[in-house]
Amino acid sequence: MNKEKQLFTISVYTENNIGLLNRISAIFQRRHINIESLNISPSEIEEVAKFTIVVNMAEDNVKKIIGQIEKQVEVIKAYYHDLDEIIYQISGLFKIKSELLFEERQIQNIIKESNARIVTVNKEFFVLEKSGKKEEIVALHNQLSDFGIMQYTRSGLIAVTKEEMKISELLETYNN
Amino acid sequence: MNIQKEKISEGNTSTIERISGSEAVIRCLLAEGVKTLYGYPGGAIMPVYDELYKYQDQIHHVLTRHEQGATHAAQGYARISGKVGVAIATSGPGATNLVTGIADAQIDSTPMVCITGQVASHLLGSDAFQETDIVGISTPVTKWNHQITKASEIPEVFAKAFYIAKSGRPGPVLIDITKDAQFEEFDFCYKKCTKVRSYVPIPKTVKGTIEAAAKIINTARKPLIVWGQGVILSEAEAQFKALVEKAGIPAAWTILGASALLTSHPLNVGMLGMHGNYAPNKLTNECDVLIAIGMRFDDRVTGKLDEYARQAKVIHFEIDPAEIDKNVKTDVAVLGDAKATLEAILPLINTNSHKVWHQQFKDLYEIEYEKVIKGDLHPTKEGLTMGEVIKEINIQSKGDAAIVTDVGQHQMIACRYAEFNKTKSNITSGGLGTMGFGLPAAIGAKMAAPDREVVSISGDGGYQMTIQELGTIFQQKIAVKIVVLNNDFLGMVRQWQQLFFEKRYASTEMVNPNFVAIAEGYYIKAKKVTKREELADAVKEMMESKEAYFLEVCVEKEGNVFPMVPSGASVSEIRLA
Numbered sequence: 001m002n003k004e005k006q007l008f009t010i011s012v013y014t015e016n017n018i019g020l021l022n023r024i025s026a027i028f029q030r031r032h033i034n035i036e037s038l039n040i041s042p043s044e045i046e047e048v049a050k051f052t053i054v055v056n057m058a059e060d061n062v063k064k065i066i067g068q069i070e071k072q073v074e075v076i077k078a079y080y081h082d083l084d085e086i087i088y089q090i091s092g093l094f095k096i097k098s099e100l101l102f103e104e105r106q107i108q109n110i111i112k113e114s115n116a117r118i119v120t121v122n123k124e125f126f127v128l129e130k131s132g133k134k135e136e137i138v139a140l141h142n143q144l145s146d147f148g149i150m151q152y153t154r155s156g157l158i159a160v161t162k163e164e165m166k167i168s169e170l171l172e173t174y175n176n
Numbered sequence: 177m178n179i180q181k182e183k184i185s186e187g188n189t190s191t192i193e194r195i196s197g198s199e200a201v202i203r204c205l206l207a208e209g210v211k212t213l214y215g216y217p218g219g220a221i222m223p224v225y226d227e228l229y230k231y232q233d234q235i236h237h238v239l240t241r242h243e244q245g246a247t248h249a250a251q252g253y254a255r256i257s258g259k260v261g262v263a264i265a266t267s268g269p270g271a272t273n274l275v276t277g278i279a280d281a282q283i284d285s286t287p288m289v290c291i292t293g294q295v296a297s298h299l300l301g302s303d304a305f306q307e308t309d310i311v312g313i314s315t316p317v318t319k320w321n322h323q324i325t326k327a328s329e330i331p332e333v334f335a336k337a338f339y340i341a342k343s344g345r346p347g348p349v350l351i352d353i354t355k356d357a358q359f360e361e362f363d364f365c366y367k368k369c370t371k372v373r374s375y376v377p378i379p380k381t382v383k384g385t386i387e388a389a390a391k392i393i394n395t396a397r398k399p400l401i402v403w404g405q406g407v408i409l410s411e412a413e414a415q416f417k418a419l420v421e422k423a424g425i426p427a428a429w430t431i432l433g434a435s436a437l438l439t440s441h442p443l444n445v446g447m448l449g450m451h452g453n454y455a456p457n458k459l460t461n462e463c464d465v466l467i468a469i470g471m472r473f474d475d476r477v478t479g480k481l482d483e484y485a486r487q488a489k490v491i492h493f494e495i496d497p498a499e500i501d502k503n504v505k506t507d508v509a510v511l512g513d514a515k516a517t518l519e520a521i522l523p524l525i526n527t528n529s530h531k532v533w534h535q536q537f538k539d540l541y542e543i544e545y546e547k548v549i550k551g552d553l554h555p556t557k558e559g560l561t562m563g564e565v566i567k568e569i570n571i572q573s574k575g576d577a578a579i580v581t582d583v584g585q586h587q588m589i590a591c592r593y594a595e596f597n598k599t600k601s602n603i604t605s606g607g608l609g610t611m612g613f614g615l616p617a618a619i620g621a622k623m624a625a626p627d628r629e630v631v632s633i634s635g636d637g638g639y640q641m642t643i644q645e646l647g648t649i650f651q652q653k654i655a656v657k658i659v660v661l662n663n664d665f666l667g668m669v670r671q672w673q674q675l676f677f678e679k680r681y682a683s684t685e686m687v688n689p690n691f692v693a694i695a696e697g698y699y700i701k702a703k704k705v706t707k708r709e710e711l712a713d714a715v716k717e718m719m720e721s722k723e724a725y726f727l728e729v730c731v732e733k734e735g736n737v738f739p740m741v742p743s744g745a746s747v748s749e750i751r752l753a
Binding site: 018064071 | 373
């Protein structure tokens with residue numbers, strides 16, 4: 001049985017309606033499940049929103065959650081994938097004092113080696129952006145934190161699947 | 177006016193009329209065939225009430241004494257008729273008072289539409305007087321909900337609400353309408369909803385599953401059918417009976433499934449679960465094939481899941497895909513509406529009788545009869561039992577009455593012993609276990625089925641949670657029969673305290689009022705029975721009454737409901753004492 005916890009992404013295709021976030025998050029809350037990250041964006045289909053939810057759960061329970069999510073009237077379809085089945089990215093932003101950029105040579109090396117991008121620089125601060133896997137962003141955070149980070153934030157995970165998603169086809173059958 | 181009526185009766189309107197949002201609400205209800213609704217007025221819903229006044233010859237609004245009563249009445253209405261029940265309330269406390277009934281309807285799959293008024297849209301989020309986020313509050317307990325801030329949304333949202341509430345696995349829907357949307361005028365036209373693109377009310381039956389299920393059933397040696405309310409909700413009683421009879425399979429019910437098959441049917445082997453019958457609980461763990469139809473393996477039915485029917489192959493006929501494998505792992509899931517799937521499987525089923533297997537049920541029934549049933553129905557001890565009251569009601573009703581129960585000991589006893597000749601006759605709060613459900617639900621049931629005898633049976637605890645609905649019964653002249661089985665205790669909790677908390681009766685003893693005087697205060701005929709020799713005549717008098725009638729029966733104070741599957745135990749560990 002698939003009772004061991006691991007990270008899964010749950011992709012939910014929905015109508016774009018007020019209150020649906022509440023309805024979906026309530027499904028997790030009610031079962032005392034912590035959401036690791038959540039992203040809501042437009043999808044490849046016009047007027048259809050896509051939730052990407054990351055949870056650390058046993059597969060058996062993920063299946064049950066998918067059932068509960070799909071049961072919601074305004075949910076079109078929900079899928080789950082483990083991290084090997086998807087291509088994903090997370091983005092991190094780091095706000096750092098500008099003087100460090102010039103005074104600490106090591107910072108320049110870190111920026112180069114990590115493939116981070118400088119978004120903006122002004123007198124007081126500069127902003128670094130790094131996209132990648134969570135570990136890469138955490139590693140960069142660890143390296144930079146020795147020098148002092150003014151602000152740090154990390155986005156939710158976004159993903160596309162390696163396999164084809166048949167959601168467009170499905171929608172067509174609904175519409176016909 | 178007449179022209180209007182004609183248009184409305186077809187549901188869809190063919191012309192456009194300029195009317196207010198509040199009038200549109202009434203016109204939507206009429207288009208959906210609503211003749212009765214239950215509610216309570218207040219500031220934010222007053223424009224709609226003003227229209228209810230104008231349309232009172234076409235739609236009957238029943239003023240309950242509390243909004244909770246309105247939801248339970250709407251539930252009772254829905255459960256006995258299969259139609260959508262409608263409740264209406266104002267914003268703030270009016271809306272929050274609906275929540276218990278909504279949660280009850282959600283867990284018991286009852287079709288209901290609740291309408292709430294809301295503060296004007298420019299005040300939303302300002303902590304205005306009687307503002308509450310009822311859409312947020314009701315989200316986890318509704319099948320769907322929606323806030324309307326513009327009158328033009330009303331027809332589409334109402335059409336969708338009724339469609340969603342009734343289709344597929346039914347459930348409650350809440351529509352919240354801001355006051356400005358009620359006043360706003362717009363061009364009204366109504367079109368019934370027949371489809372929501374993201375919503376699949378009835379899942380497709382997976383190819384081959386009917387054949388696979390039939391094969392397992394045909395080769396079973398000790399099959400057991402466990403059925404639930406799904407049989408009633410999909411009106412599959414005839415198909416269900418045909419299957420049971422052709423396959424010759426003993427069939428047991430969840431409390432919400434009760435009455436789908438006659439109580440007296442030879443293959444009806446009784447009630448499942450915590451206070452169900454001995455045989456079906458015991459033999460759940462002996463059957464080789466368990467055929468679940470329109471039920472959801474609630475924990476009160478299954479007991480300890482790890483020891484529930486582990487030896488059996490499980491076939492699950494179910495409309496809600498989320499129920500498959502939720503609690504019990506299924507070998508074959510037959511998705512779809514029970515009426516259609518049962519009809520499809522019937523020709524594939526071999527005629528059988530399973531006589532030896534069936535005899536096991538009869539043998540265990542004999543044990544249960546000797547140890548429990550005889551004492552409940554034919555007591556020789558002094559105190560009156562709840563069971564003998566139900567027995568007298570059976571005698572008088574001949575099994576034709578609809579029994580509406582509250583929650584607790586009396587509910588279990590009524591479900592165990594009530595005899596049902598007709599479907600949709602057992603109306604009770606199953607999943608949520610809502611004390612206070614019974615009396616208002618009986619109001620709705622009697623109004624939806626005025627030709628039927630409706631008997632409300634409550635305990636002294638739950639009765640007092642919605643006792644004020646006696647006022648509704650009196651004002652509306654509703655001929656419900658009201659029975660209170662009074663043991664001066666919150667009996668079920670007391671039973672648990674006795675069995676599992678060493679008789680520490682924490683806050684379960686009740687000092688009760690003069691119930692007869694209270695009923696009489698509402699001008700309802702009332703009687704109190706304390707002795708066995710008075711019981712039969714009193715029940716007869718009650719059942720023969722053409723009007724509402726209240727009967728208090730003082731039963732033994734510390735009577736227990738048995739059999740019992742202790743909490744956390746396996747169904748086969750069911751205790752007889």
